[in-house]
Amino acid sequence: MTYSPQIGAENAVRRVVIVGGGTAGWMCAAAIGSVLSKLGLSITLVESDAIGTVGVGEATLPHIRFFNQKLGIDENALMAATQATYKLGIEFKNWGNIDESYIHPFGDFGVPINRVPFHHYITRAIQSGQNIDLDEYSLPVMAARRGKFTLPSMDMSSVMSTYGYAYQFDATLYARFLRKFSEDKGVIRQEGKVTSVAQDPESGFITSVTLESGTQIDGDIFVDCTGFRGLLIEQTLNVDFDDWSEYLPCNRAVTVGSEPIGPAGPYTRATAKSAGWQWRIPLQHRIGNGYVYASDYISDDEAAASLLEDVDGPLRGEPRHLRFKSGARKASWNKNCVAIGLSGGFLEPLESTGIYLIQEAITNFIELFPSRDCPDPERDEYNRIMDLSFERVRDFLILHYVATQRTDSAFWRYCKDMSIPDSLQHKMDLFKSSGRVVSYELGAFKFPSWLAVYYGQGIVPRNIDPVSAHMPETALPGELSRLKNMISGAVNKMPNHTDYIAENCAADPSEVM
Ligand SMILES: Cc1cc2nc3c(=O)[nH]c(=O)nc-3n(C[C@H](O)[C@H](O)[C@H](O)COP(=O)(O)OP(=O)(O)OC[C@H]3O[C@@H](n4cnc5c(N)ncnc54)[C@H](O)[C@@H]3O)c2cc1C
Numbered sequence: 001m002t003y004s005p006q007i008g009a010e011n012a013v014r015r016v017v018i019v020g021g022g023t024a025g026w027m028c029a030a031a032i033g034s035v036l037s038k039l040g041l042s043i044t045l046v047e048s049d050a051i052g053t054v055g056v057g058e059a060t061l062p063h064i065r066f067f068n069q070k071l072g073i074d075e076n077a078l079m080a081a082t083q084a085t086y087k088l089g090i091e092f093k094n095w096g097n098i099d100e101s102y103i104h105p106f107g108d109f110g111v112p113i114n115r116v117p118f119h120h121y122i123t124r125a126i127q128s129g130q131n132i133d134l135d136e137y138s139l140p141v142m143a144a145r146r147g148k149f150t151l152p153s154m155d156m157s158s159v160m161s162t163y164g165y166a167y168q169f170d171a172t173l174y175a176r177f178l179r180k181f182s183e184d185k186g187v188i189r190q191e192g193k194v195t196s197v198a199q200d201p202e203s204g205f206i207t208s209v210t211l212e213s214g215t216q217i218d219g220d221i222f223v224d225c226t227g228f229r230g231l232l233i234e235q236t237l238n239v240d241f242d243d244w245s246e247y248l249p250c251n252r253a254v255t256v257g258s259e260p261i262g263p264a265g266p267y268t269r270a271t272a273k274s275a276g277w278q279w280r281i282p283l284q285h286r287i288g289n290g291y292v293y294a295s296d297y298i299s300d301d302e303a304a305a306s307l308l309e310d311v312d313g314p315l316r317g318e319p320r321h322l323r324f325k326s327g328a329r330k331a332s333w334n335k336n337c338v339a340i341g342l343s344g345g346f347l348e349p350l351e352s353t354g355i356y357l358i359q360e361a362i363t364n365f366i367e368l369f370p371s372r373d374c375p376d377p378e379r380d381e382y383n384r385i386m387d388l389s390f391e392r393v394r395d396f397l398i399l400h401y402v403a404t405q406r407t408d409s410a411f412w413r414y415c416k417d418m419s420i421p422d423s424l425q426h427k428m429d430l431f432k433s434s435g436r437v438v439s440y441e442l443g444a445f446k447f448p449s450w451l452a453v454y455y456g457q458g459i460v461p462r463n464i465d466p467v468s469a470h471m472p473e474t475a476l477p478g479e480l481s482r483l484k485n486m487i488s489g490a491v492n493k494m495p496n497h498t499d500y501i502a503e504n505c506a507a508d509p510s511e512v513m
Pocket residue numbers: 019020021022023024025046047048049051052053054055056057058059060171192193194195225226227228229231253290322324340341342343349352353354355356358
């Protein structure tokens with residue numbers, strides 16, 4: 001996050017108003033308060049305890065570590081305060097077919113040979129009839145399966161540098177942590193419900209919000225973090241929403257916590273079910289569980305019963321139902337309002353991208369931080385980047401559904417045969433034809449992520465890179481077993497995930513919620 005001031009004092013933004021104090025609101029407050037502190041901005045965050053937050057969001061992507069590092073947050077302190085565990089990837093069960101499982105890891109598969117990506121050699125081995133288990137060529141997958149964790153090495157020549165990690169945490173505690181951080185940086189928190197929004201009659205810019213108590217808060221820039229309500233972006237500025245339900249038909253979730261049984265694994269699990277999928281996310285003090293489903297294919301009661309059947313420990317509390325729609329705001333920056341978080345868009349939580357997309361939005365907003373008149377070029381560039389970020393996550397999520405061989409329920413038959421966006425069709429065609437992965441600068445999921453899902457769900461390319469075909473047939477088994485041994489030797493030496501947490505970032509047991 002960088003900022004180069006280029007604005008005259010009279011046109012400079014002085015007052016930023018953030019409406020909403022969920023994860024999005026407090027991440028914005030912390031980042032703007034910290035990164036733009038030189039500008040002497042006054043930052044006010046309005047939130048309503050009576051309305052509350054969405055109260056879900058437990059699994060993250062590795063990018064969050066860089067967000068926290070920029071703010072100077074101590075990782076161990078954050079992990080202890082949020083009941084966090086480490087996450088090396090997501091296990092997908094029953095997606096390609098029932099009784100199959102693969103892990104999408106935060107890390108590489110193998111190493112390039114003769115500058116050709118490793119998977120071309122794997123494809124060659126599969127094509128020649130060898131029984132290949134891709135898991136064995138990924139350190140984070142093997143570590144996850146064996147419940148091991150340590151921080152990656154900074155020595156890029158070591159196999160221990162071939163992975164990243166994220167957190168599994170309580171997002172409500174994360175927001176609480178960031179609230180204290182932000183207030184220490186001078187952010188003012190204002191409790192109360194916004195009941196009216198005033199706009200300039202000519203420009204339509206938002207000029208103030210007024211609370212139920214009558215308190216009026218004026219601002220130059222407004223950040224809408226009001227969640228699915230979209231109080232400013234939708235209810236005030238009427239910006240439309242692109243609904244992607246035809247590609248991502250899950251639109252509801254039922255969630256419940258449970259007592260941990262056994263050691264917490266360093267990975268999230270997503271198990272495909274008859275009308276959606278169920279998550280299992282181990283934190284230090286509890287397991288988060290939720291069934292994400294399509295209401296066209298199962299009732300709320302049936303989904304709740306199915307969730308409870310597959311929870312593996314005593315329950316903590318009652319199941320809670322949520323409704324959502326996958327899609328994105330057509331222009332999440334409109335006039336002097338930027339919608340960040342659920343108000344800006346939401347893609348169902350299969351790959352834990354909610355908090356990642358918030359982080360992307362904040363980073364881009366700070367990099368394009370405007371003068372008070374919010375010029376069109378900054379706004380357009382922000383919207384261009386966010387559109388691409390959402391679309392690329394969308395395509396990756398759809399891949400999990402369309403690349404199934406399941407036909408055992410109406411839901412899976414729909415997914416298998418649904419039409420998909422041209423952008424995804426192009427990616428899949430290229431991979432099937434030549435094993436090449438379309439790469440872009442923007443987008444959360446890079447090369448190894450796509451490989452994990454393609455191979456994990458049974459898509460193997462027809463052809464391989466011509467250079468990989470030149471390795472003598474007899475040399476390949478040796479290369480493969482050398483790599484396998486190096487990975488399993490390294491995993492043997494890693495500590496158990498739970499021991500690593502106990503030594504470095506255990507939460508205070510008296511703070512169990
Ligand atoms: C089922 C499900 C599972 C998810 N799982 C994950 C996950 O594993 N990982 C991940 O990264 N993301 C996940 N997400 C997404 C994640 O929950 C959200 O991205 C994140 O919590 C941010 O929410 P928010 O701050 O935008 O909205 P909210 O949490 O809804 O906060 C909205 C805020 O606005 C305030 N507000 C609203 N109206 C007013 C008003 N009139 N006046 C004053 N204040 C107001 C509320 O009080 C609240 O403070 C999941 C989402 C769902 C639905």
